[in-house]
Amino acid sequence: MSARNPGIPLDLEWVSKVRVNTQAVLKRAQQIQGRNKNKKQWQAAWLLRAVTCIDLTTLAGDDTPGNVHRLCMKATQPVRTDLLKSMDMHNEGVTTAAVCVYPSRVADAVKSLKAANSSLPVASVATGFPAGQTPLKARLEEVRMAVEDGAMEIDIVINRTLALTGQWEAVYDEVCQFREACGEAHMKSILAVGELGTYTNVYKASLVAMMAGSDFIKTSTGKESVNATYPVAIVMVRAIRDYFLKTGHKVGFKPAGGIRTAKESLVWLTLMKEELGDEWLSPHLFRLGASSLLADIERQIYHYVTGHYAAYHQMPMA
Numbered sequence: 001m002s003a004r005n006p007g008i009p010l011d012l013e014w015v016s017k018v019r020v021n022t023q024a025v026l027k028r029a030q031q032i033q034g035r036n037k038n039k040k041q042w043q044a045a046w047l048l049r050a051v052t053c054i055d056l057t058t059l060a061g062d063d064t065p066g067n068v069h070r071l072c073m074k075a076t077q078p079v080r081t082d083l084l085k086s087m088d089m090h091n092e093g094v095t096t097a098a099v100c101v102y103p104s105r106v107a108d109a110v111k112s113l114k115a116a117n118s119s120l121p122v123a124s125v126a127t128g129f130p131a132g133q134t135p136l137k138a139r140l141e142e143v144r145m146a147v148e149d150g151a152m153e154i155d156i157v158i159n160r161t162l163a164l165t166g167q168w169e170a171v172y173d174e175v176c177q178f179r180e181a182c183g184e185a186h187m188k189s190i191l192a193v194g195e196l197g198t199y200t201n202v203y204k205a206s207l208v209a210m211m212a213g214s215d216f217i218k219t220s221t222g223k224e225s226v227n228a229t230y231p232v233a234i235v236m237v238r239a240i241r242d243y244f245l246k247t248g249h250k251v252g253f254k255p256a257g258g259i260r261t262a263k264e265s266l267v268w269l270t271l272m273k274e275e276l277g278d279e280w281l282s283p284h285l286f287r288l289g290a291s292s293l294l295a296d297i298e299r300q301i302y303h304y305v306t307g308h309y310a311a312y313h314q315m316p317m318a
């Protein structure tokens with residue numbers, strides 16, 4: 001990852017002045033979706049790029065050491081070797097960006113990756129994910145325990161109760177404490193945009209999370225009824241751009257929740273390229289949080305290489 005965002009003192013004046021032009025945001029989101037015209041080998045190259053930006057995720061009540069192990073193995077070898085060979089990419093060390101699990105499964109993931117001799121980072125959701133409705137003391141302890149178990153990235157959830165009631169100073173204070181509890185682990189702040197009500201709130205929450213030292217801002221937990229949408233992403237990446245222009249600190253972006261198709265992954269890459277530039281097209285500043293996107297990407301790569309589509313069972317999880 002790149003140099004970390006150290007955060008800045010809370011600038012409430014900046015936050016209070018925020019206004020978002022909804023019509024302009026919706027129009028831009030439409031434009032971006034019509035933009036992706038990459039074909040054939042360019043499309044395959046972009047799909048491989050998308051693979052390297054995936055936080056391969058399992059966040060289920062029935063997660064076990066076994067399925068976490070399979071996830072880790074898939075993350076270390078996300079695309080079949082024969083397909084990579086056909087693209088002359090088999091020596092490029094193509095992996096996903098990270099694996100993402102619940103705190104109680106971090107030790108399992110660390111163990112599996114270590115056994116596979118992989119230095120892939122383990123990301124853990126924390127702070128009472130997904131609702132964030134547990135006492136602050138417990139949320140902080142959860143972060144510390146995940147880090148102690150070997151998580152190198154922590155995906156915290158912001159406190160929506162505080163955000164919805166306009167208590168931005170309290171949101172800032174909590175996120176600062178999470179950042180301190182993370183220590184060297186990089187922190188992604190999940191805004192849970194589907195629960196923030198307005199684009200203006202999304203922009204404000206983005207700013208406050210960045211001011212408090214988030215290394216990434218992330219759209220959603222994947223558990224809200226509305227998750228990563230392109231309009232909301234436009235709002236968040238513009239907050240990232242404004243924060244960068246004002247402070248010089250680069251913050252990453254992670255759309256997550258409901259991203260399932262190769263085609264969508266290409267739209268996300270296009271959005272990042274057009275709104276923030278090429279630097280935001282690599283895993284140190286861009287992640288796709290997804291549990292079931294990889295299978296479709298691998299299937300499209302199979303189609304590029306062989307000219308026909310594989311059945312899903314030909315692209316096993318591991």
Ligand SMILES: O=C[C@H](O)COP(=O)(O)O
Nearest residue numbers: 221222257258289290291
């Ligand atoms: O953080 C990642 C999300 O929980 C993944 O959501 P998904 O299962 O809809 O891909």
